[in-house]
Amino acid sequence: MSFPLDRPRRLRRTPPLRALVRETVLTRHDLVQPLFVRPGRDQRRPIPSMPGQYQLSVDQLLRETGSLVKRGLSAVILFGIPARKDARASGAYAAGGIVPRAVRALKKEFPDLVVITDVCLCEYMSHGHCGIVRRRGPVYRVDNDATLPLLAKAAVAYADAGADLIAPSDMMDGRVRAIRTALDRAGHTEIPVMSYAAKFASAFYGPFRDAAESAPQFGDRRSYQMDGANSEEAVREVALDLEEGADIVMVKPGLPYLDVVRQVKDTFACPVAVYNVSGEYAMVKAAARRKWVDEQAIVMETMTAFKRAGADLILTYWAKDVAGWLG
Ligand code: PBG
Secondary structure, three states, X not given: XXXXXXXXXXXXXXXXHHHHOOOOOOOHHXXXXXXEEOOOOOOXXXXXXXXXXXXXXXXXXXXXXXXXXXXXXXXXXXXXXXXXXXXXXXXHHOOOOHHHHHHHHHHHHOOOOEEEEEEOOHHHEOOOOOOXXXXXXXXXXXXXXXXXXXXXXXXXXXHHHOOOEEEEOOXXXXXXXXXXXXXXXOOOOOOXXXXXXXXXXXXXXXXXXXHOOOOOOOOOOOOOOXXXXXXXXXXXXXXXXXXXXXXXXXXXXXXXXXXXXXXXXXXXOOOEEEEEOHHHHHHHHHHHHXXXXXXXXXXXXXXXXXXXXXXXXXXXXXXXXXXXHOX
């Protein structure tokens, strides 16, 4: 241990001095903007529990992305809301589905934009679960192994459409390997996988499920998403996903799980993403509307905390605002 500085305030005296010794720097290249895409034309439907966020039709998605790019953002992640849902999530892997259509349009207009596609079945399932459901009367289970080929098909459909990064968020065991194998077989050996590796079963996803119309119609996600009490298990989940071929691993939600972000970064020294989720967004928005907190100050402090904890990239609904605030 080196000597502590006897007078830490000396280095806090002026803004440029503080800037010289600042340890953590946030840039717009660290940010990923989540976007919700739906069928139709000229649709820009506000999401009530997420003020400032919209379900966008492809034409409006292109407009919105134009303003993100103008602000210097370089990455978006897409979530699809299909026209119809069924018990096999066909909308998730149809070549002409909403996400492949959106990806094609985006890559045509913005070839340099990093287009990430979330891979999950919940938005496309009539019951809202992330995998194939087997029911026997009131008892149901989510069938892990029957789900894997569908996830792999979705990943390939998105890569075929031109996606730059595939992000499975379903939490089935073995899905990274299934997706990696399918991508390689389809010739997409250069397309990386960002796995939602430590994804906790969380009440903070509430507003997202309104936005994506993906709330489970029965039961909950606790048999596949992680128990919020477990950080050793998070480390095992990350190890497994890296072994299966994940290129980036994610911790989600963000603020309540910063300790997990730090642990993952220290243990694996690999690219780590954090997802600042819908509930985290909604809480600050609600308080800011009442002028109980200063939104910009709270958000910038939060983003810095993610980076300080070890995150390399941040998925956040504030990406567009932060890009503006960074000046
Ligand atoms: C799909 C998915 C969810 C989120 C991202 N991908 C919802 C869930 O697991 O219920 C949550 C994102 C957010 O809350 O902002 N499985």
